[in-house]
Amino acid sequence: MRPTLFQESNGLAGRWLTWRQRRLLTPYLFLLPVVILLGAIIFYPLTRAIGMAFQYYVLTDLPNAKFIGLGNFERAFSDKLFLDALGRSVYWVAGNIVLQLGLGLTFASILNQEFPLRGVIRGIILIPWVTPSAVTAIMWRFMLDGQSGLINDVLVKLHIIDKFVPFLSRPETAMPSVIVANVWFGVSFFAVMLLAALQAIPQEMYEAAEVDGAATWHRFRYITLPLLMPTILVVTLLRTIWLSQYVEIIYLITGGGPAWHTTTLPVYSFIAMRADLDMGYASASSICLSAFLLILMIAYLRALKRQENL
Amino acid sequence: MDTLVSFFSGRRLRDAIARGLLGLAALGIVVFVLFPFGWLILNSLRPEKDFFAAGFSQMPSSFTLENFADLFRRHDFAQYFLNSFVVATGTTLLSQFVAVSAAFAFARFRFRGRTPLRMLVLLVYMFPAVLLLIPLYIIMRDLHLLNTYPSLILAHSTAAVPFSIWLLAAYFDAIPRELEDAAKVDGANVIQSLFRITLPLALPGIVATSIFMFIVSWNEFLYAITFMSRTKLHTLPSAVWTITGGETRMMWGVICASGVVTSLPVAILFMIFQRQLIAGLTAGAVKG
Numbered sequence: 251m252r253p254t255l256f257q258e259s260n261g262l263a264g265r266w267l268t269w270r271q272r273r274l275l276t277p278y279l280f281l282l283p284v285v286i287l288l289g290a291i292i293f294y295p296l297t298r299a300i301g302m303a304f305q306y307y308v309l310t311d312l313p314n315a316k317f318i319g320l321g322n323f324e325r326a327f328s329d330k331l332f333l334d335a336l337g338r339s340v341y342w343v344a345g346n347i348v349l350q351l352g353l354g355l356t357f358a359s360i361l362n363q364e365f366p367l368r369g370v371i372r373g374i375i376l377i378p379w380v381t382p383s384a385v386t387a388i389m390w391r392f393m394l395d396g397q398s399g400l401i402n403d404v405l406v407k408l409h410i411i412d413k414f415v416p417f418l419s420r421p422e423t424a425m426p427s428v429i430v431a432n433v434w435f436g437v438s439f440f441a442v443m444l445l446a447a448l449q450a451i452p453q454e455m456y457e458a459a460e461v462d463g464a465a466t467w468h469r470f471r472y473i474t475l476p477l478l479m480p481t482i483l484v485v486t487l488l489r490t491i492w493l494s495q496y497v498e499i500i501y502l503i504t505g506g507g508p509a510w511h512t513t514t515l516p517v518y519s520f521i522a523m524r525a526d527l528d529m530g531y532a533s534a535s536s537i538c539l540s541a542f543l544l545i546l547m548i549a550y551l552r553a554l555k556r557q558e559n560l
Numbered sequence: 561m562d563t564l565v566s567f568f569s570g571r572r573l574r575d576a577i578a579r580g581l582l583g584l585a586a587l588g589i590v591v592f593v594l595f596p597f598g599w600l601i602l603n604s605l606r607p608e609k610d611f612f613a614a615g616f617s618q619m620p621s622s623f624t625l626e627n628f629a630d631l632f633r634r635h636d637f638a639q640y641f642l643n644s645f646v647v648a649t650g651t652t653l654l655s656q657f658v659a660v661s662a663a664f665a666f667a668r669f670r671f672r673g674r675t676p677l678r679m680l681v682l683l684v685y686m687f688p689a690v691l692l693l694i695p696l697y698i699i700m701r702d703l704h705l706l707n708t709y710p711s712l713i714l715a716h717s718t719a720a721v722p723f724s725i726w727l728l729a730a731y732f733d734a735i736p737r738e739l740e741d742a743a744k745v746d747g748a749n750v751i752q753s754l755f756r757i758t759l760p761l762a763l764p765g766i767v768a769t770s771i772f773m774f775i776v777s778w779n780e781f782l783y784a785i786t787f788m789s790r791t792k793l794h795t796l797p798s799a800v801w802t803i804t805g806g807e808t809r810m811m812w813g814v815i816c817a818s819g820v821v822t823s824l825p826v827a828i829l830f831m832i833f834q835r836q837l838i839a840g841l842t843a844g845a846v847k848g
Contacts, residue, residue, distance in 0.1 A: 274671075276669065276750060277665040277668075277669035277671045277674075278665075278671065280661045280662065280664050280665035280669075281661070281662055281665045281677070282661075283657060283658040283661050283662065284658050284659070284661065284662040284681065284721060284725065287654075287658050287714070287717060287718060287721065288681065288684060288718060288721070288722075290714075291692075291696065291714055291715060291717075291718045292684050292687065292692060292718055294699075295692050295695035295696045295699060296687065296691070296692065296695070298695035298698065298699070299691055299692070299694055299695040302694070302695060302698075357589055360582065360585045360586060360589060361586075361589070363582055365579070365582055365583060365586060367586075368586075371586055371589060371590060372838070373834045373835075373838065374589075374590060374593050374594065375589065375593060376830070376834075376837075376838065377593050377594070377597070377827070377830070378593060380775055380779070380826050380827070380830045381597075381779070381823055381826070382778065382779035382781070382796070382797050382800075382822055382823055382826065383779060383781050383797065384779075384781050384796070384797035384798075384800040384801055384819075384822060385600070385797075385800065385819040385822050385823045386596075387801070387804075388600075388800060388804055388815055388816070388818075388819045389596040389597070389599070389600050389819065390596070391804070392599075392600075392603070392812055392815070392816065393596065393599065395810070395812075398611055398810070398812055400599060403618075434592070434596065442838075491686060494688075495688030495689060495690065495691075497689065497690055497782055498781045498782055501782075502781065502801055505805070516688055516689075516690045519690045519691075519694070520690050520693075520782075523690075523693070523694050523697070524786070529694055529695075529697075529698060532690075532694050533691070533694050533695070536688055536690050536691035536694065537691065539688055539690075539691070540687065540688055540691055543686070543688070547686075
């Protein structure tokens, strides 16, 4: 009988690995691909990003690449565009979360009820999530267009406005418009997660409350909301982290314009890299973004822990 | 007569109204989700001259497939479609190899560093994409991998793998060890038991993760536009963006058609595998 990986081999105990050693090594062998992949594509680039942030590293000026310490960071914090982008990131995240949470909760509540075709609609609600961001972008860019846009047409016909508004070219309306597009895109996630949580609430609790005479509003406030809170908090945290670094839809719809009015922090870094080829500065600003995110996460988790201990 | 009176003054009416409102609300959701798509498709069939017309009309003056023909004649969309397909398929294959191996290790073995490693794998989602993109661009440049398929396949795999490992490990956990032990008694080694026992039983998980990997890769834009600067190698999302930018006059008909072509495969995949996908996502949430 030939010795296999798991079978003991008496006469060949001297082979390069003993049975015991092979057994210990096996899991690590299976983990090798993921370690190599993530190491090479995530963690190694991460260290290089940190390195570049402290350098003057512009691709069109490589001979002059040198270590400049905190130079990039100083430049960032005195750059009006950077600071504006920071403020816009906050606006972007807050706007998105409020709308996505509100709509998501509404949709989930509706889908939690019994009605025919419920299963079909639950499937449909995920469609925005699987749509390519590029397609979402052109959908909404088209609808918001200042000349051929559907939204303009409808608003004029309803006499809400009297002539077409170029939503995406006007500084005041650009960001809200992009937020709307992204809300369409992101509601799915909230809706699906909240629906799953709603379904986990046992029917008996509602029935008991109804027997005790609780009105619909009370049932929501004292049963649904508390049981839903953990999910709401977790999903909100995840989406906040995701939104803070999200570039695609913003860049696809407005490229950060008009005049930087839709530029959030990650978009700013992306443009610094793409347009100026200033890798050092771009890395530094993304590191600032990561630092803010980290602080946000820690603060949030601390608050969460405190709430649990109450 | 009596029943009529009782209907209008009793619970039945309230219930009927409630149900009516619910139906309306459900309809609202459907409209919210599907309307932008419907508008996209409608306008992809609209002749270009409609957009030059003075007034705005809801319905197209006529229906035409000219825009789609344009995509393939003037805009090389067949090539872009191929690029997206190659990258997405490559991503799925590589990611499955990596994810299945790792998930198997996490589910079936006890070893030092197991829990921290499992956390670390999910931690990668916390890093901003733009942060990693910048050095990765330099690395790819130095390795002469820019404008090649492997650059995107590798990058996309890192996005698809962590979640897939999490999902697959949950599926593997659910398969009783006795089955594999029985195989071991019969003389199978680890690899054989993996392929003949574990994987077939975890097939729903494999399907769900494969669809997930394909869609993630197909839809991706940021890395695609950064690594593939040569137009001939553009993936579909990059191509869509390129036709939209740079034109002084927006060719909305063609642009909408490009959107339809780009989302068609993922829409189809989603329709077919919808149940598996949702089951996979929520099952992972429940088990994990």
